[in-house]
Amino acid sequence: MSDSESQSRRSFGRRAALAGGAGAILAAAGFRPATAAAETTTDSHGPGRRVTLTVLGSTDLHGNVFNWDYFADREFDDSQHNDVGLAKIATLVRAVRAERGADTTLLIDAGDTIQGTPLAYYYAKVEPISTGRVHPMAAAMNAIGYDAAALGNHEFNYGIPLLRTFEAQLDFPLLGANALDAKTGAPAFPPYVIKKVHVPGAPPVRVGILGLTNPGIAIWDKANVEGRMTFPGLVEQARTWVPRLRRAGADLVVVAAHSGADTSSSYGDALPYPENASTLLAEQVPGIDAVLVGHAHVEIPERFVTNKTSGQRVLLTEPLFWGKRLSLMEFDLAWAPRTGWQVRAGRSQVLNSNTVPEDPEIVRLLRADHDRVTSYVNSVVGTCTAAMSAAAARYEDVPALDFINHVQADVVRAALAGTADAALPVLSIAAPFNRAAAIPAGKVSVRDVAGLYVFDNTLLAVRLTGAQLKDYLEKSAEYFRQVSGPGPHAPDAVTNAPTATAPNGIPDYNYDVVAGLDAPLTYDIDIAKAPGQRIANLAHGGTAVSADQVFVVAVNNYRQSGGGNFPHVTTAEVVYNRQVEIRQALIDWVSQAGEIDPASFSTVDWKLVANGTPVVIQS
Structure with a gap:
């Protein structure tokens, strides 16, 4: 030195x-x-x-x-x-x-x-x-x-x-x-x-x-x-x-x-x-x-x-x-004239x-x-009519993730106006990034919204068929551990399943929830089944999704570029990519709307089941 x-x-x-x-x-x-x-x-x-x-x-x-x-x-x-x-x-x-x-x-x-x-x-x-x-x-x-x-x-x-x-x-x-x-x-x-x-x-x-x-x-x-x-x-x-x-x-x-x-x-x-x-x-x-x-x-x-x-x-x-x-x-x-410096031992601690x-x-x-x-993140950007929490988002359909999906799909829908893809139904994909995230009832600050999306991802949209969508959801459902019955189960007993590529358990950010903008996308995840056979009753607007049905799907750049090794999204045609940061899109949406009303976008569209019976989770 x-x-x-x-x-x-x-x-x-x-x-x-x-x-x-x-x-x-x-x-x-x-x-x-x-x-x-x-x-x-x-x-x-x-x-x-x-x-x-x-x-x-x-x-x-x-x-x-x-x-x-x-x-x-x-x-x-x-x-x-x-x-x-x-x-x-x-x-x-x-x-x-x-x-x-x-x-x-x-x-x-x-x-x-x-x-x-x-x-x-x-x-x-x-x-x-x-x-x-x-x-x-x-x-x-x-x-x-x-x-x-x-x-x-x-x-x-x-x-x-x-x-x-x-x-x-x-x-x-x-x-x-x-x-x-x-x-x-x-x-x-x-x-x-x-x-x-x-x-x-x-x-x-x-x-x-x-x-x-x-x-x-x-x-x-x-x-x-x-x-x-x-x-x-x-x-x-x-x-x-x-x-x-x-x-x-x-x-x-x-x-x-x-x-x-x-x-x-x-x-x-x-x-x-x-x-x-x-x-x-x-x-x-x-x-x-x-x-x-x-x-x-x-x-x-x-x-x-x-x-x-x-x-x-x-x-x-x-x-x-x-x-x-x-x-x-x-x-x-140790140093000696003929050998120079030689490492004799090493050790470490934290x-x-x-x-x-x-x-x-x-x-x-x-x-x-x-x-x-701190002044910036505490500045108020809008209000919310009811509190939203992401605490249960990894095993339950919650308004907090519905909000992310609603904003992502809304941004993509607006961008597609006047294009050949404008008539296609829009879906959106989001993951439970932050279990501690919560939007309070009343005043909403930048930090409240940013807490829902702690990664600096950007927004894209791709075309997927119904068959590809089902494959994608099956990949996402690998996140869950296999169970023998509906429970009750503790959250950790059904989530973060270990795999060959994730021996310590699939992280929350590699579990995706898919939602519809124009109409609900509904499905069951049967965690009594083996991975690859879990998605049942997949429907859009109450009608079963056909294999050749085409959707525009909003997705983040991490996932679209291969993060998590999800099928089809890396090779699907990209129809939207303006490098919009998703976290900033959420903040901007609240600023422009002035109010978040969960009742306007949130419905229970997916659920965990065991051989068709709803799974009970007790935290």
């Missing part, structure tokens, strides 16, 4: 030490100390040195700076009482640097940084950073002193120009060895960086940090990247770049991979490269010492994978998302951010940005 970087880190660590309690902070966060010290040693090659390096890692921050829930307008809390945000992570980083040594501590991130909260959305769309503002995530990460970050798939949600602006605002490299220029095949971002860690009385330790992102970007953000960038597999690109890192003199190689540890793909066989490939990476590419895992939103304090070629044990760790945890990796290295206060420097730096966003 440069002298200025070293000075910055010493200052950062010293402030924490002067404040006192670095050891106590780490102990409260769950830190387990290991014997580690720089010392003179002797091995078979003569006198040498030993040193322990610390590499800290975050991932999937998703626009969280403060411990704040913008949709609820209060401090963040969940059932495990986690806290979130870079301001908390900063406190942990200060304490580690003060305790372990700022000069021998690196900090990296595994991606998904600039999307996910109203704070992130505001500085992408309302007051975009392209107008000269500094992105709050860039400001926070610069202040904390990150050494490198990998690209996440959500970095591309707002388009490449905004991503390039964000990249230019960072004081550290944004890495993506498998994000390639579509025309030249060359890396579109730096593939790696080598950081020098100085050790008294010995040559510096050269730490190679390789960044890899998710191949699914080619599907999920097709509209933003097609013809501009390609995203080959992590393993394939690592086979090229890890040897180059070693030849460049890297003594320690750490990969920041925005790809889960447990091999699976939400897009099935739509791409030849797996979505979650970090374990494959460790097993199949020699020369990697550790992988900071991202994307999967699970916690892995420490896991070892044996490389099949070299026999080396590779360390994997993934901190919990949004800044709930910070991974702490330690590497013991530190819990809910035990520490927010860092005052980050709070001071970004309080004004936060206040600006």
Whole structure:
């Protein structure tokens, strides 16, 4: 690292030490100390040195700076009482640097940084950073002193120009060895960086940090990247770049991979490269010492994978998302004149951010940005005649999802006026993204509406036949676990069924509800049946849907580009695509209508049954 970087880190660590309690902070966060010290040693090659390096890692921050829930307008809390945000992570980083040594501590991130909260959305769309503002995530990460970050798939949600602006605002490299220029095949971002860690009385330790992102970007953000960038597999690109890192003199190689540890793909066989490939990476590419895992939103304090070629044990760790945890990796290295630096041991753990206060420097730096966003999300845009909640949306037809489908279909219907498709019936597809979402009776704010749609998806419409629609619904119905009778059942006993591609259970966002605009689309989901045989009594306007009947179907860009591997939508003819953001369409609809009246659009059109008998769900 440069002298200025070293000075910055010493200052950062010293402030924490002067404040006192670095050891106590780490102990409260769950830190387990290991014997580690720089010392003179002797091995078979003569006198040498030993040193322990610390590499800290975050991932999937998703626009969280403060411990704040913008949709609820209060401090963040969940059932495990986690806290979130870079301001908390900063406190942990200060304490580690003060305790372990700022000069021998690196900090990296595994991606998904600039999307996910109203704070992130505001500085992408309302007051975009392209107008000269500094992105709050860039400001926070610069202040904390990150050494490198990998690209996440959500970095591309707002388009490449905004991503390039964000990249230019960072004081550290944004890495993506498998994000390639579509025309030249060359890396579109730096593939790696080598950081020098100085050790008294010995040559510096050269730490190679390789960044890899998710191949699914080619599907999920097709509209933003097609013809501009390609995203080959992590393993394939690592086979090229890890040897180059070693030849460049890297003594320690750490990969920041925005790809889960447990091999699976939400897009099935739509791409030849797996979505979650970090374990494959460790097993199949020699020369990697550790992988900071991202994307999967699970916690892995420490896991070892044996490389099949070299026999080396590779360390994997993934901190919990949004800044709930910070991974702490330690590497013991020994130096001798003939062999140079060699890694003797590695280990990792995660530190819990809910035990520490927010860092005052980050709070001071970004309080004004936060206040600006809270004012925006709390502004009133209309009223609602009756409260709507998404709490039961994953197993029950509720007005909250009917509202999303109504707005999506209404936007598409208006856009089709005067076209050849204007006479076709319009359907819409929506998923239960946020179980906590709710629209209150009375005044409705931006945050109330935005809470229904927490992803930055855009709206498209495609043509589907009745047969294709039924196939689509059968795919969606895989979300449910098979039951033997109507119950009563607990919600978790019937939802989030595990599959080969989703071993931890199909996520809520991959369960779709389909509704009609011109007339109701009605159907039963028989969860006593095996997947693929569950959709019954499919009708439109009371008439059974025929196989050759044609519909216009409103769908989000994630689904239409292959997210979830749903049938037909990726190859169906697109009849509408104006890059309208669905969340903003909801907000605009309420602003223009002035009032949400659930009675005007909400009916119970689908239900869960077991061998024809309605299923009873008791939460």
